[in-house]
Amino acid sequence: MQSRIPRQSAGEQGGRRPDGTDADAPFRAELASVVSGARRRAVRDGDRQIDTAHLLHSLLEYDPEARTVLGEGARVARLLGYLVQRSIGYGLRWQAAVEDSGAVPVVTGAAGFSPLAAAAMEAARARAERRGAAGACGVDLLAALVADPQARAVEVLARAAVEPQAVLARVDDHFEATA
Numbered sequence: 001m002q003s004r005i006p007r008q009s010a011g012e013q014g015g016r017r018p019d020g021t022d023a024d025a026p027f028r029a030e031l032a033s034v035v036s037g038a039r040r041r042a043v044r045d046g047d048r049q050i051d052t053a054h055l056l057h058s059l060l061e062y063d064p065e066a067r068t069v070l071g072e073g074a075r076v077a078r079l080l081g082y083l084v085q086r087s088i089g090y091g092l093r094w095q096a097a098v099e100d101s102g103a104v105p106v107v108t109g110a111a112g113f114s115p116l117a118a119a120a121m122e123a124a125r126a127r128a129e130r131r132g133a134a135g136a137c138g139v140d141l142l143a144a145l146v147a148d149p150q151a152r153a154v155e156v157l158a159r160a161a162v163e164p165q166a167v168l169a170r171v172d173d174h175f176e177a178t179a
Contacts, residue, residue: 027125028135034058035121051114052145052153055121057083059145063138069170070142070162078160116151120144131175143171 037058038050047054059066060080067076113121121136123144128136145153146164154164 027121028137030063030138031124031136031141033062034138034141037062038117049112049114050117052117052120052148052151053083053156055117055141056145056153056156059138059142063142065174066138066142069139069174070167071170075160075162079156079162082156082159116148119148120151120153123147139171139174143168 034055035050035058038054041054041057042048042050045054056079060070060076060083070076070079112118120141121144124136124140127140127143128134131140133140145151146157146167148154149164157164157167
């Protein structure tokens with residue numbers, strides 16, 4: 001039986017961007033690892049698309065700045081615990097449905113992002129552009145993930161007692177401190 005997990009990372013695909021991403025959208029290189037990890041997680045979990053919880057999980061794994069903004073230690077450990085529970089079966093109710101707030105049309109097919117995850121990727125790019133950055137970083141994506149109250153990432157944060165508005169305030173503080 002062949003593995004369903006892709007063997008190539010985003011950077012090894014001959015310059016081709018992962019399915020479901022805008023080839024012209026500027027993202028910093030570290031987001032390629034986040035997207036690639038989210039894609040592997042979605043395939044392994046049997047999910048039809050990458051959703052905001054997959055992206056949040058990968059951000060916590062691959063982006064030290066995003067972990068710092070969330071507050072390292074117990075908070076991140078709780079978040080990872082909920083995300084791991086989801087990946088081992090507690091999130092099965094999500095597998096049958098596309099993550100969608102109803103604001104955008106449902107995307108069908110096995111590849112790509114859920115509508116909310118695609119919107120978060122676009123919002124991260126737009127945030128970076130407003131800051132005058134050359135490309136979106138993980139903290140931009142974190143802010144975009146918590147912006148829609150219907151996102152699965154927000155549901156995971158709520159279960160870990162992390163307030164999305166507090167995350168957005170920490171994101172703003174982070175960018176002010178690094179400016």
